[in-house]
Amino acid sequence: MPSRKKTSRTTRRRTPKTDRSDLRVGLVGTGFMGRAHANAWRSAGTFFDLPRPLVMQAASGIREGQSREFAAQWGWNSSTADWRSLVASDDIDLVDVCTPNHLHAEMSIAAFEAGKHVACEKPLAGTLGEARAMRDAAKKAARRDVRSFVWFNYRRVPALAYAHRLVRSGRVGRIFHVRASYLQDWGHPDTPMAWRFDAKKAGSGAHGDLNAHIIDLARFLTGDEVSEVVGSVEETFVKRREIAEEARATIKGGGAGKGGKRRTGRSTVDDAVHFLARFKAGAIGSFEATRMATGNLNRNTIEINGELGSFKFDFERMNELQWWDHTLEPGLRGWSRIMCTDADAHPYAHAYWPAAHGLGYEHGFVSQVADIDRILAGGEPEVPMPDFADAYETQRVLEAALLSARNRTPIPMSQVK
Amino acid sequence: MPSRKKTSRTTRRRTPKTDRSDLRVGLVGTGFMGRAHANAWRSAGTFFDLPRPLVMQAASGIREGQSREFAAQWGWNSSTADWRSLVASDDIDLVDVCTPNHLHAEMSIAAFEAGKHVACEKPLAGTLGEARAMRDAAKKAARRDVRSFVWFNYRRVPALAYAHRLVRSGRVGRIFHVRASYLQDWGHPDTPMAWRFDAKKAGSGAHGDLNAHIIDLARFLTGDEVSEVVGSVEETFVKRREIAEEARATIKGGGAGKGGKRRTGRSTVDDAVHFLARFKAGAIGSFEATRMATGNLNRNTIEINGELGSFKFDFERMNELQWWDHTLEPGLRGWSRIMCTDADAHPYAHAYWPAAHGLGYEHGFVSQVADIDRILAGGEPEVPMPDFADAYETQRVLEAALLSARNRTPIPMSQVK
């Protein structure tokens, strides 16, 4: 819960076991993810009993006015359009980076250098090189007890956190298959040109946005690592998109339509990337990210088949885990729809509402804030928290998949440093 | 499999333990149900190893030509338009009655009197009085080892037969709720007038057709009996229906439309009957039958909630049983979709195809034929087989529901003899 008074105290960098000091947060980025994060910072303290009181200290967007409005709406104590001043500020303990991917590295590294903890949006970076630099900076910062976090929010959906426990507890057994897809459909040919279709601004398309999530989930849920990308396909189905009348001024490279003709711009990002992989312990996996799967609004799905049990998850029904227990007597085996809302049994569920009073998209972020707070107080998260080193492994798989698609060859992970 | 040669043997009426003689069947009624039964008689021997070889001896419809065509198509050895001759024939052992409800009593009783086993379509009869006479005739016939059967085909859907076993084995425990509905939508206002909307020909509407099934299922699955109908509502939403041009000649009482006006006929059957009931052992139940539930083509559903477990069934997904095991550890409890197709574990599944190579509507009839054959050879059915006495109990509940709706009062079953 945001404190309602200004906080001024001697900044301590050490995180002792019993740190109960305020945790003062600065947010950089005020778009869709900025909203989701702001909501989480302001809500975690109401749902969870946090060891360190959260202070929403400052928010930084691109322009002054917009930053001010955002701060007012979400309850930040101050605002700025100058992220560097926010990062350098003495009254910030943690910088939350939720800007476009190509800005993650510069901002995160600056924050580490200023001695701040960093919580960065996924994917870790726009390129593997940047991600490596971020990982190294985080490693260096760790020597001063500065911590890094990455917003792989789906880990804290109760159904997936519970699936993680099922694997850890041995109920799934040896894993044969990982089947993950993240299907969206807003890349429909009717969707006009926008910055997201411009590789220079967006980094990548569906791949960085969506495969990042499911690669992280596969690693999180199996506890295993990809050993090789066996094959990959990358596709931009819609190569030119219409430039909406109002946007023509701001998008460069639009086709020079004369007279009444439509102007179009070139989409330089992937619409879909699909790849096959092997895991170290022997499982094989398939991954698909696309914005062109008409009818699938936000189908982040994963299914894992093991010798003793299997589970399936679909984010469009995020409160449910489908579970198959192969150790039951044959006639009673079935796919069991578990509502992962039991306060006593399912991770994070205790903090919110009674059984089957479902949670929504935002609560994964709220729960992640709670775990960040616990970690920074010297405690443990309910399920493993991704840091920059962890997210760098996901980035390597992203890179391997691109290399495989472009070089038309399998890519052992050992080739991707 | 129907034998393809004429059978002539001395007719024995006794059914000894080891009877392996041919079972010669005569069918009366060649409509939709006649087709379903014919298919079952001709297929049971291919799927099951039957103790008594089935002989499809004769089929009887209303007209000679149509009876002949039907017999040729489905493989009956002979045909007739005179059901009385079929019933009296020396080379028939069992008469299958699948004519309209108001004909069941006369035909069945005649068959018993001729010493034939009778397998009669549900509901047992058009009226409770007729049903009682049929029950009494069956009882009398039983003294001569003549048996009666009723085609409550859903009992032999593997998922429901398995649910029955779950209850019997104690896995459901004390039952609190029975929630049954049979929803169809072909009674839409656009549907023209037909004999099914004429009470004189059809007996009743949704009530006798659909509630009969779910009352039987509730009794079968719980092993309990209704003790009281607490309240009931009967409704004919569409009181007049258009008479299709081609049908005007044949339907009496059509409105005297002049000139270009549409002619309509009066629907005298219920479109829907819904009632609440108490069971002897303490459960409460709800039952709904309707032809006006737009969007529900054939949703025969039942859910039973017990102290130890619950199950749900929907005939539109007839190969599945939804099962909740309340004795599992809390986090793992869920509605489990069991595909009831495991040859080793699920009733009747062994006779057909490998796991999850699903069955269809017709297989309930095929399995019932197999059980009838076993019983008449002196053996046991896989799950209890309804006879006339059993079906009479269902008819009593149908009657109680109608009385409750019409008299606007609860009806204890003790009042319905």
Place this chain on the structure above:
Amino acid sequence: MPSRKKTSRTTRRRTPKTDRSDLRVGLVGTGFMGRAHANAWRSAGTFFDLPRPLVMQAASGIREGQSREFAAQWGWNSSTADWRSLVASDDIDLVDVCTPNHLHAEMSIAAFEAGKHVACEKPLAGTLGEARAMRDAAKKAARRDVRSFVWFNYRRVPALAYAHRLVRSGRVGRIFHVRASYLQDWGHPDTPMAWRFDAKKAGSGAHGDLNAHIIDLARFLTGDEVSEVVGSVEETFVKRREIAEEARATIKGGGAGKGGKRRTGRSTVDDAVHFLARFKAGAIGSFEATRMATGNLNRNTIEINGELGSFKFDFERMNELQWWDHTLEPGLRGWSRIMCTDADAHPYAHAYWPAAHGLGYEHGFVSQVADIDRILAGGEPEVPMPDFADAYETQRVLEAALLSARNRTPIPMSQVK
């Protein structure tokens, strides 16, 4: 968003079209519902652009300390254990009543008398008499522009708000069936004795708690009123419940267990109430509320079948509406799972997250706060908002169902004043 400064202004009672003054809220009741409401008051301003800034002025629980902690956790400016002082306070514009049902009348009426708007939890009251007094007090207060609201939160689940629009726009057509149930299972025999099983404290069991919701939904969605309760059944399956060791001191009437024996207390509320109804325009409806439907954690479901279309809703999948469009060409008709998360198309969806980034239980309350704020600024809610007169009609149906069950007779609504 809660303002972070104390507000002191001249209280105006008129609600002019353009009221943009602060709306100062006082909450009475700090249990489960108190949490849900507090979350809504603090979050509405972050998600919605509210005409009147919300001020979380004061919260009142039973004890001082607990009230203080609650206020601190949820961001109320002050706390008290004296609800009368809160209601009387000059710096409160609206009193939110979320105490047990038997306290609603006294608190609401006191608030009206103090000139405050009242937002009261459902059911409106513990008895019909109290509900009537509340309705009358609200009517009187309305002359002074004081408004009443009732927290039938499910109306603002986007899927149900959208269903409401489908009916209003004529897409459902003449309605034949309303099929509503609210199934829970926490009344399992293992659940120990608690105040909720004591009629004096809880008023009723499943009936007031759950049937209240589905009666409101049926009225809201059909735009029609119940004309008669045709039959009803009320049951307490578990008549005595064990008194947990720690609770023995506080629960009266526990069985006098001697020595090592378990002590039990008598449950005096219904576990389940099921009733059948007729609606004025001709539809028939079934309603079932129970806490004994093992496996159903929170299945608030409703299905409405009309001449042109049908829909189904299940709160366990609250972001989805199942829709059947009977006007499509026959081959293409099906139950369509609409994710009601499209910002442009579905009510309330614009305020939250992108398509298929689902909402949870709490958001119905958040959206209701937004609509209350709009109404008190002189605007219109997105869908109709229940006031005390409206909730009184729901209470009459609750009463009729009880009368029908207890008197064993149909109850025309005209008999329930």
Place this chain on the structure above:
Amino acid sequence: MPSRKKTSRTTRRRTPKTDRSDLRVGLVGTGFMGRAHANAWRSAGTFFDLPRPLVMQAASGIREGQSREFAAQWGWNSSTADWRSLVASDDIDLVDVCTPNHLHAEMSIAAFEAGKHVACEKPLAGTLGEARAMRDAAKKAARRDVRSFVWFNYRRVPALAYAHRLVRSGRVGRIFHVRASYLQDWGHPDTPMAWRFDAKKAGSGAHGDLNAHIIDLARFLTGDEVSEVVGSVEETFVKRREIAEEARATIKGGGAGKGGKRRTGRSTVDDAVHFLARFKAGAIGSFEATRMATGNLNRNTIEINGELGSFKFDFERMNELQWWDHTLEPGLRGWSRIMCTDADAHPYAHAYWPAAHGLGYEHGFVSQVADIDRILAGGEPEVPMPDFADAYETQRVLEAALLSARNRTPIPMSQVK
């Protein structure tokens, strides 16, 4: 319906437009598929009005006695253990080949040479070379009006036949994605060694058995062809399987277990093959076949996403098609569960039962027999019927996937002749 008399007539090889002569069938292979085919030959005439009466002339298994029993059970007029005599017999018009894959070529080619039509099980052959020889033989035979058919039975599941029509009618539009998987789980490590795990006897594992089906479906449904296999992974998870005591005598190469130790045999077939592909018109596709997907008994699934619409199918719910119409107004778009059982609207549905009285696995075969009969009478099938040339294209894709997995490189289809 099988004729019940012996047929002797001058064999005519021409198939004139109006051929109404008996179609005399000989079956080779009496295992699981032999049963499914026999059931289809004996049932097609009861459900469909066939132009050419079917005569079940002869069945051939491996041993005399077993062939005789099979023939008696399923109604074949004769039996033999000598398939060559069956193929050569003058009173056979069509040979149905449902033996293991490595026997298809020899038997089919012999049948063509004897002037018989051939209906062969899938995959067409055990190797691409054999498949090519079969295609060529079929082409040569076609000059004499001899026809070839392949049992890709899923094409005639009404839901998939209807999906095919939706694509053909333009309702799906440009296709972006094909997502197909055939998941089974009987390859579990507990499953003992059997001939199916021996590459010499079984040809391949999941690949030939399951990928053959989904490749055919993808080609059938899109009307497009694979242009390249981009990447592929093949895995045998369980390399050694226990030899059941009773099977030790018959399986070679069992591990030399000493004393009480378990003996194991080496599994030489794939447990899973997964590949990515591009289609000529630009779609990208993923294909997965496995026997190790614990919990998936028989999940033959395919989803196709197009610019105007998408559909999904899962054989475990074979009567349903999930359909997304992107041309509907936004708020009403959803995944629509169409029960493909409407006699007027859905292919093949008219032949069986009323709406939502579902079909089972076997009916795809029955409908295929009906279409074969129509074609051989000079008519048209309801949906395209695969012949050997068509099945050869599927075999080429199977081959390309194996080459891609083994050579670790993309395989353009032009490289697979």
